[in-house]
Amino acid sequence: xxxxxxxxxxxxxxxxxxxxxxxxxxxxxxxxxxxxxxxxxxxxxxxxxxxxxxxxxxxxxxxxxxxxxxxxxxxxxxxxxxxxxxxxxxxxxxxxxxxxxxxxxxxxxxxxx
Amino acid sequence: xxxxxxxxxxxxxxxxxxxxxxxxxxxxxxxxxxxxxxxxxxxxxxxxxxxxxxxxxxxxxxxxxxxxxxxxxxxxxxxxxxxxxxxxxxxxxxxxxxxxxxxxxxxxxxxxxx
Numbered sequence: 001x002x003x004x005x006x007x008x009x010x011x012x013x014x015x016x017x018x019x020x021x022x023x024x025x026x027x028x029x030x031x032x033x034x035x036x037x038x039x040x041x042x043x044x045x046x047x048x049x050x051x052x053x054x055x056x057x058x059x060x061x062x063x064x065x066x067x068x069x070x071x072x073x074x075x076x077x078x079x080x081x082x083x084x085x086x087x088x089x090x091x092x093x094x095x096x097x098x099x100x101x102x103x104x105x106x107x108x109x110x111x112x113x
Numbered sequence: 114x115x116x117x118x119x120x121x122x123x124x125x126x127x128x129x130x131x132x133x134x135x136x137x138x139x140x141x142x143x144x145x146x147x148x149x150x151x152x153x154x155x156x157x158x159x160x161x162x163x164x165x166x167x168x169x170x171x172x173x174x175x176x177x178x179x180x181x182x183x184x185x186x187x188x189x190x191x192x193x194x195x196x197x198x199x200x201x202x203x204x205x206x207x208x209x210x211x212x213x214x215x216x217x218x219x220x221x222x223x224x225x226x227x
């Protein structure tokens with residue numbers, strides 16, 4: 001089955017700086033890669049996703065890149081703000097919302113004021 | 114995106130008892146899933162809730178421990194049976210409309226077994 005590795009487990013950045021979280025996956029059949037943000041006491045919130053026919057996707061301060069050859073994808077957050085502090089999870093699946101997701105272990109992002 | 118409501122939001126239960134968690138969606142969805150998130154950990158897929166048929170369980174999860182119902186396209190339940198302290202986790206319902214679209218999560222049910 002699929003295995004998703006996520007690094008780092010904790011990331012502390014100064015407000016206004018950029019943050020990058022990286023994930024690798026093992027199953028070449030995976031073609032859908034979402035990122036979720038989870039705040040304390042809440043369910044995961046989808047923030048951005050990318051499919052295997054696209055190399056990069058951007059939504060305002062958030063971007064995701066995908067390298068299918070190397071089987072890795074990354075989340076980039078620019079101009080970080082205090083409200084970006086949360087746990088971020090990457091995930092992978094073969095069929096988007098039609099399949100269950102395999103999650104990475106999560107990254108605790110801390111934005112220092 | 115779909116609005117997903119889970120009940121209860123939290124509960125404290127005695128070991129040996131069972132708890133049924135409900136998941137209600139505000140629109141018909143093709144796929145419904147149940148996940149477990151142990152304290153401070155990532156999410157693990159328990160099973161896919163199939164409408165009108167038995168759920169499909171992932172390795173390590175069995176129907177006797179986690180029976181699931183899905184009577185229609187907007188509702189599902191997960192029961193955690195014969196609970197032990199190791200079952201203390203957040204249980205999350207997720208939905209997808211199929212066809213390669215996104216998956217959304219409910220707010221979760223925080224279960225503590227004492």
